[in-house]
Amino acid sequence: QADTGIDVHLRQQGGFQLCLSDVEMAEESHRLGWLRDAFAGDYPFELLDATQLRARLPGIGPDVVGGCFSPMDGHVNPLKLLRSLYAACQARGVKLINGHHVEAIDTGTKGFELRAGEQRWAARQVVLAAGLGNRTLGARVGLDVPVQPN
Incomplete structure (x- = not known):
């Protein structure tokens, strides 16, 4: 606010x-x-x-x-x-990018590369905002994301 x-x-x-x-x-x-x-x-x-x-x-x-x-x-x-x-x-x-199913996140010296089908994005920082899907996405970059359904 x-x-x-x-x-x-x-x-x-x-x-x-x-x-x-x-x-x-x-x-x-x-x-x-x-x-x-x-x-x-x-x-x-x-x-x-x-x-x-x-x-x-x-x-x-x-x-x-x-x-x-x-x-x-x-x-x-x-x-x-x-x-x-x-x-x-x-x-x-x-930059907010909606409506894509991220299949892979790779880390490199300059940040991250995200892949969704044929689409590719490079970013210094990434916010994981996939709800329960964050567990899988986080694991791809070495993060333990302890989300679970209520």
């Missing part, structure tokens, strides 16, 4: 993630730890056992073994966010 003046309607009131097993609790703890590390410690969250969680959410069911709360959770208007991101990218000279 500061860069584009577009109000994305951010509402950041925090949110709970409920876990139905100890395995889910361990996975959630790992995911949140990864986020905290990625943000240099600036990603607050609380891991809550079942008793702590029920004190804050008394209506949860008996199958919930625990969960977490993060004040960072929130939501935006996705259409406003898309417009804002597009405007910010344009203002920085980013």
Whole structure:
């Protein structure tokens, strides 16, 4: 919003993630730890056992073994966010190329080469914006992209 003046309607009131097993609790703890590390410690969250969680959410069911709360959770208007991101990218000279299935990404001394069919693009930097496809694309350049379907 500061860069584009577009109000994305951010509402950041925090949110709970409920876990139905100890395995889910361990996975959630790992995911949140990864986020905290990625943000240099600036990603607050609380891991809550079942008793702590029920004190804050008394209506949860008996199958919930625990969960977490993060004040960072929130939501935006996705259409406003898309417009804002597009405007910010344009203002920085980013070239956006849509509608192509990237089959390969190669690294070289000057950056990257992307291939989609007969099309080729060279770039110093690349943003992977393929959703779940980022796992495959990231692996092609040595990145572990831990995305998974919800």
